[in-house]
Amino acid sequence: MMEKKLGRPRSEETRKAILSAAYEMLVENGFKSITIEGISERAGVSKATIYKWWPNKAAVVLDGFFDATVSMLGIPDTGSVKEDLFIQISSLASFLTSSKGKVLLELIAEGQSDSNVAQEYRNRYFHPRRLISKAILEKAEARHELKKDLDLELLIDLLFAPLFYRLLITGEPVDPFFIERLISYVLIGSESD
């Protein structure tokens, strides 16, 4: 089956040029600075072409972002919950504090007034990562490093929320020292005796 479609095929080159341009502009000057006309200029592509394939600015930018940030997402497994969590949280923190990660914070901001954007970053970014955290904690439970019947969802919120709270709201630093204290404090009540 897989019949070839009729007519001139969509140019993959053009698609990539648009997404790259969007992403580069995003990293360089932030979400707010982006315009469709700017993307079209930088990509060397007609504005009409962009509007043909994406409904609005947010949609292009999201695709540009996720296209550029395909990461491996391995599950750390050192044998120690604290170490595993430290690895996962630290790598998230250094991403979020990098210029590329700043973009994610801007997308979260955008999500406050655009529910499509919010749904996208939940599905494409947060959900997969949350599953990893859960896997880490479940393994720790299995080897009796943690108590049974913990509320893992709450635990995960407690581990990650403070990062975003600091980055989005208070502006306090998110450094390895903070992460270390965070993890050990959160796990105090959950470690087995």
Place this chain on the structure above:
Amino acid sequence: MMEKKLGRPRSEETRKAILSAAYEMLVENGFKSITIEGISERAGVSKATIYKWWPNKAAVVLDGFFDATVSMLGIPDTGSVKEDLFIQISSLASFLTSSKGKVLLELIAEGQSDSNVAQEYRNRYFHPRRLISKAILEKAEARHELKKDLDLELLIDLLFAPLFYRLLITGEPVDPFFIERLISYVLIGSESD
């Protein structure tokens, strides 16, 4: 010696009309929907007047918001940390989930690309409230309900961050049941023996 200023005095009525219009539009349709021209129409005021007194949209809107949300900020003191915290956190949560509170989330969003906005809500909203939380915890320490030498700043982050994490990012509910579990989990490691 408080000399009267020369020339026609600024109209207090006009100022109020502008701030009310901005705030009402903010609650009704959100930050994104606001335009200076819209405010000027609704307030029955010239656009030039607004630009004379405020540098941009964000500045007007922030003033409108904080002008409208002057609240008392009493320090709860029931004799129980958990209850005190429950009172403070619950009232924050019901504010944040109300249509008026939604505005604060939008301002936080705006703060991601406008550091003036971020500074304003830190100083005018978060900082005062954080002092209350600290007072609650210090009182509890004083009456030996909590351990000595706790990292109160971390504790406060752990108590409040999950609310914002859910509201800004995951979209999970923030109800009394969640708050109850949150508080008791966070305090497990901190209660005195």
Place this chain on the structure above:
DNA sequence: TTAATTAATGAACGAAGCGTTTATTAATTA
């Protein structure tokens, strides 16, 4: 009273960006 000073107004401006449309050319399959 009148002069000086500052506020507020309404109207207009050029610049941008929005999202759409139109006519034309390009690339592909039938």
Place this chain on the structure above:
DNA sequence: TAATTAATAAACGCTTCGTTCATTAATTAA
């Protein structure tokens, strides 16, 4: 070669931006 779809450049009307200008209003100082 005909049918079909993609991409382009150019233009459109619309909205908002932030600013400017000339005029009128309200106040204090001389």
